[in-house]
Amino acid sequence: AKCNTCLGDEAIQGAHSVTTQRGMAKRILSKSISLFTNLRFPRRQNSEDPNGALSDQHNLPNATNEAVNKDSEDETDYPCLSEVGVLEDDYVYFRGNILFKESGCTGQLYIVTRGSASGPTLILNWIPSGDHPLNNGVIPFTTDLGQVEMIRIFCHAEDKGGKEDKAADDKKESGGKGAAVTSGEMVISSRENKYSVFEFTEGNKLLELIKVLKGWKCFTHQKRDDYHHTFNVYRPQLELSQLHPEEVFIKSVLTENTLKALMDAEGRITDEQFMKKIVFFQGIASNLRKEVWPFLLGVYSYGSTLAERNKANEDMLTEYRSIQAKREDPNYTEDRRAVEQVEKDIVRTDRSHPYYKGEENEHIGVMKNVLRNYLTYESSMRYSQGMTDLLAPLLAILDDEVLAFWCFTKFMKETSLFRCTSTRASVEKQLEPLRMLIKLLIPKFYSYLENLEHGLDLMFSHRWLLVFLKREFSECDTMFIWEACWCKFETKSFHLFICIAIMAIYGQKAMDKPMNMDELMLLFLNTLPQNMPRDMVLTQARGYLYQFTKCPEVHCSLASIMPLSFWLQPGSPKLTCNLCNGDLNCPVRGKPDVPQLDREYRC
Numbered sequence: 347a348k349c350n351t352c353l354g355d356e357a358i359q360g361a362h363s364v365t366t367q368r369g370m371a372k373r374i375l376s377k378s379i380s381l382f383t384n385l386r387f388p389r390r391q392n393s394e395d396p397n398g399a400l401s402d403q404h405n406l407p408n409a410t411n412e413a414v415n416k417d418s419e420d421e422t423d424y425p426c427l428s429e430v431g432v433l434e435d436d437y438v439y440f441r442g443n444i445l446f447k448e449s450g451c452t453g454q455l456y457i458v459t460r461g462s463a464s465g466p467t468l469i470l471n472w473i474p475s476g477d478h479p480l481n482n483g484v485i486p487f488t489t490d491l492g493q494v495e496m497i498r499i500f501c502h503a504e505d506k507g508g509k510e511d512k513a514a515d516d517k518k519e520s521g522g523k524g525a526a527v528t529s530g531e532m533v534i535s536s537r538e539n540k541y542s543v544f545e546f547t548e549g550n551k552l553l554e555l556i557k558v559l560k561g562w563k564c565f566t567h568q569k570r571d572d573y574h575h576t577f578n579v580y581r582p583q584l585e586l587s588q589l590h591p592e593e594v595f596i597k598s599v600l601t602e603n604t605l606k607a608l609m610d611a612e613g614r615i616t617d618e619q620f621m622k623k624i625v626f627f628q629g630i631a632s633n634l635r636k637e638v639w640p641f642l643l644g645v646y647s648y649g650s651t652l653a654e655r656n657k658a659n660e661d662m663l664t665e666y667r668s669i670q671a672k673r674e675d676p677n678y679t680e681d682r683r684a685v686e687q688v689e690k691d692i693v694r695t696d697r698s699h700p701y702y703k704g705e706e707n708e709h710i711g712v713m714k715n716v717l718r719n720y721l722t723y724e725s726s727m728r729y730s731q732g733m734t735d736l737l738a739p740l741l742a743i744l745d746d747e748v749l750a751f752w753c754f755t756k757f758m759k760e761t762s763l764f765r766c767t768s769t770r771a772s773v774e775k776q777l778e779p780l781r782m783l784i785k786l787l788i789p790k791f792y793s794y795l796e797n798l799e800h801g802l803d804l805m806f807s808h809r810w811l812l813v814f815l816k817r818e819f820s821e822c823d824t825m826f827i828w829e830a831c832w833c834k835f836e837t838k839s840f841h842l843f844i845c846i847a848i849m850a851i852y853g854q855k856a857m858d859k860p861m862n863m864d865e866l867m868l869l870f871l872n873t874l875p876q877n878m879p880r881d882m883v884l885t886q887a888r889g890y891l892y893q894f895t896k897c898p899e900v901h902c903s904l905a906s907i908m909p910l911s912f913w914l915q916p917g918s919p920k921l922t923c924n925l926c927n928g929d930l931n932c933p934v935r936g937k938p939d940v941p942q943l944d945r946e947y948r949c
Contacts, residue, residue, distance in 0.1 A: 374524045389496070436547070439468070445545040446472050449484045455544065457558060462919040467492035468562055472535070487542065492564050495537045497577040499556060501530040503549070527553055566877035578873070580852055590888040596627040602634060613652030615641065621648075626835035627888070635743050642832035643756040645749070659749070666719065666748045673722040681721065684729040688717045695734040699821070701742040714742055716751050723755065736761075736811040739825065760832070761814065776811045777804055780842050782901045787846055787890050791853040798863050805863075806870035810845055818848070823880035830884060837891055839907035847886035848878065895919070 372454035440457035453474040468491040473485040503526035527549030565577040741750040899920040
């Protein structure tokens with residue numbers, strides 16, 4: 347750029363004074379303010395307001411350049427307003443006239459979405475009211491809410507008599523009449539323990555803000571009561587280069603049209619790998635799950651025709667009836683203790699789900715029947731708590747007792763969690779490869795756990811493994827996670843990489859504090875469940891799977907999490923035994939299902 351004084355002449359440039367440069371900066375600032383005066387908000391697009399809740403008449407506060415003297419030699423440094431304004435691609439989620447206590451004056455508060463290096467984030471902008479934001483020396487405030495430590499909201503509510511009315515407040519927050527929240531504060535805590543306080547004089551604006559923050563999945567919401575809300579902030583730490591390279595190629599879930607395109611005239615899946623890839627990266631449309639799940643769980647072969655699947659259904663029905671007949675035979679001795687435990691568990695499993703609601707719900711009896719028949723079919727299997735958690739979604743989606751039974755049977759074989767002599771032993775079987783993955787992929791968190799008493803017992807992960815992460819995510823999110831695991835795309839143990847992703851995303855906060863073991867347990871088992879963003883966790887998990895495949899060498903205890911074909915292909919990691927020290931239980935040495943492994947891959 348050239349100015350009217352020097353016209354690009356280097357000799358004259360050297361004679362420019364600081365005063366002249368400051369004047370030029372203020373002229374640029376004045377122009378920026380004028381541009382922002384005419385900038386309009388984009389229409390917000392969300393499920394509640396698809397047509398745009400904020401119309402074009404919502405402009406930024408009036409600003410003119412009258413207060414800016416282009417030749418002034420004032421020493422004040424002003425921030426560039428382009429950093430605190432609303433950009434063209436921003437979506438505005440909140441707008442209100444709010445008091446910023448640090449400045450002592452009111453201004454327009456905007457919360458907008460904006461892209462960042464770590465993904466979409468929420469930007470808070472506060473611009474002081476008045477003819478011009480620079481009139482009284484008050485500086486606009488902006489912050490990336492995705493990078494702060496915590497947001498706390500305190501609500502104040504009074505009834506007509508001036509006393510707190512929690513019942514009315516609850517009605518208001520749930521959308522009922524009789525607003526009770528009249529004012530409150532939002533306190534933003536930075537990572538440097540600096541606090542910014544915003545005072546709300548309108549209760550409805552405060553409730554609107556709470557709703558916006560609750561809908562943003564980078565926040566975990568804790569509600570002590572109707573008046574105190576805490577939002578902890580978590581951001582992913584994976585760099586773009588560390589993500590799975592195929593992350594961007596699959597754009598949508600598996601739909602009915604896509605499934606039809608993947609089938610030939612007789613109903614065979616012609617491209618099994620591509621179908622798995624779609625499910626792995628995007629999931630399945632909810633109306634297709636009943637049709638696709640039997641393929642993912644191995645009940646149907648991908649190469650089977652429609653006629654062959656119909657024949658398989660008849661055979662499964664016949665065998666299921668024979669299993670039930672065996673159980674009902676007077677000469678068969680059923681484990682009464684197992685039956686009693688099943689009866690206790692089924693009445694408290696997913697009872698809020700519409701499929702299982704109600705006192706006399708017939709589906710509860712069907713679930714009981716499936717479990718009792720399963721224990722008859724797998725006579726060596728002991729019933730363990732957690733089985734009902736895995737069966738309930740299968741039965742609710744498939745809505746078919748026989749098909750649910752066979753899908754559940756396959757699910758049990760895949761998890762291997764209930765096939766040991768005790769639940770503790772079955773979980774421990776999964777913990778060893780999980781420990782090795784932590785050490786390999788997130789070594790800092792492994793060192794942190796090493797310094798905690800019983801840290802490497804990974805007690806916070808036992809529930810994750812036992813019920814396949816079902817209690818950590820919403821029902822809808824759990825289905826996507828299970829499908830990503832069932833399709834066995836690149837790995838047989840994708841659930842372990844999901845565990846790694848959770849620890850990588852949220853473990854940093856534990857290390858920063860640092861938390862003791864009790865606090866860590868509370869974080870993972872109390873604060874995070876139902877508050878973790880599914881897409882972020884799955885994206886991280888796929889990224890860590892990709893990183894694993896690029897490791898030069900890995901411990902032999904991780905051999906079982908990948909298919910044999912992976913270890914035989916050129917460039918795969920070398921298996922090492924630097925930790926098992928010749929232990930006879932080494933999972934690679936002498937293992938019958940890996941006889942083709944070359945000697946260099948053996949322990």
